[in-house]
Amino acid sequence: MSRIEELFKQHCPDGVEYSPLGEVGDFIRGRRFTKNDYVESGLGCIHYGQIYTDYDTAANSTVTFLNPDLRNSLRLACKNDLVIAATGENIEDVCKAVAWLGEEEVAVHDDCYIYRHSFDPMFASFLFQSSTFQEQKARYVSESKVVRVSGTNLSKIRVPVPPLEVQREIVKVLTLMASLKSELEAELRAELEARQRQYVHYRDVLLTFPETEKSKQLT
Numbered sequence: 001m002s003r004i005e006e007l008f009k010q011h012c013p014d015g016v017e018y019s020p021l022g023e024v025g026d027f028i029r030g031r032r033f034t035k036n037d038y039v040e041s042g043l044g045c046i047h048y049g050q051i052y053t054d055y056d057t058a059a060n061s062t063v064t065f066l067n068p069d070l071r072n073s074l075r076l077a078c079k080n081d082l083v084i085a086a087t088g089e090n091i092e093d094v095c096k097a098v099a100w101l102g103e104e105e106v107a108v109h110d111d112c113y114i115y116r117h118s119f120d121p122m123f124a125s126f127l128f129q130s131s132t133f134q135e136q137k138a139r140y141v142s143e144s145k146v147v148r149v150s151g152t153n154l155s156k157i158r159v160p161v162p163p164l165e166v167q168r169e170i171v172k173v174l175t176l177m178a179s180l181k182s183e184l185e186a187e188l189r190a191e192l193e194a195r196q197r198q199y200v201h202y203r204d205v206l207l208t209f210p211e212t213e214k215s216k217q218l219t
Contacts, residue, residue: 011163022155025117029086029151030108031075033066043068044104046077048111051085051096057125057178058099066107075114076105082115082124083108087148094147095137095154097128113151123167126174127159 021027033045044062046055054063066074077083077100088094099121100106108114117124127133140153162170 007163007166007169011166016160016162018158019161020155021115021117021157021159024119024159024161025115027084027151027154028075028114028116030110030112030114031073032110033070033074033107037066037070038064039067041065043071043074043107044102045074045107045109046083046098046100046112047109048085048087051083051098051112052088052093055098057129058101058122060100060102062102062106070107074107077108077114078105078116079103080121082117082121082128084113084115084128084154085111086113086150086154087111087146089146091138091141091143091147092134094141095128095133095149097125099125113154115154119161120164120167120171122171122175126171130159133157133159 033047035047038045042065045064045066046062047064050063079101081100082097083100083106084095084097085093086095088096097115101121115124119127136157137149137154140149140156142148142150
């Protein structure tokens with residue numbers, strides 16, 4: 001029996017309770033800032049677009065900063081909060097979440113929600129990737145030029161709430177599997193690049209022939 005199975009048997013003999021996200025935490029909408037507000041260093045900030053391009057399941061540092069004087073006009077995520085992109089180009093991507101694990105508070109863009117909750121933060125971030133979440137999310141999105149989800153609708157999505165000990169064990173397993181996946185993808189990319197170089201070399205070698213004297217004279 002695996003460690004997770006042991007914990008389920010110990011803590012969840014009758015199964016796991018499901019609760020709406022709004023009963024396990026609060027959704028707080030960020031406040032607007034623009035790229036023109038960026039500075040070299042200062043108050044860390046997360047723009048909704050960066051969640052898709054610069055962040056994975058969790059982060060403890062930001063790629064952009066704002067003038068600290070703007071702090072009081074912004075909404076800030078604290079350590080262990082989720083930062084969720086509430087706007088996206090398609091239903092599949094919207095609501096990508098990153099667990100903020102940094103010690104310092106960070107400003108969050110107004111096309112994001114801060115989710116302040118009682119989950120293990122990494123477990124919460126993985127939950128937002130799960131089919132359980134994704135299938136329900138699809139019922140609540142609004143589509144126009146972009147796809148959006150409101151905090152009110154996000155709060156209605158029901159998710160499993162296992163004991164913290166179980167959550168942390170699940171996080172260990174999923175983190176290890178994600179690491180192995182990344183290593184395998186890197187190895188495959190390196191192998192593909194090597195095979196591409198090999199192909200180019202042999203293509204050029206096999207398609208290059210010595211020219212006859214007669215042929216040279218005709219040019």
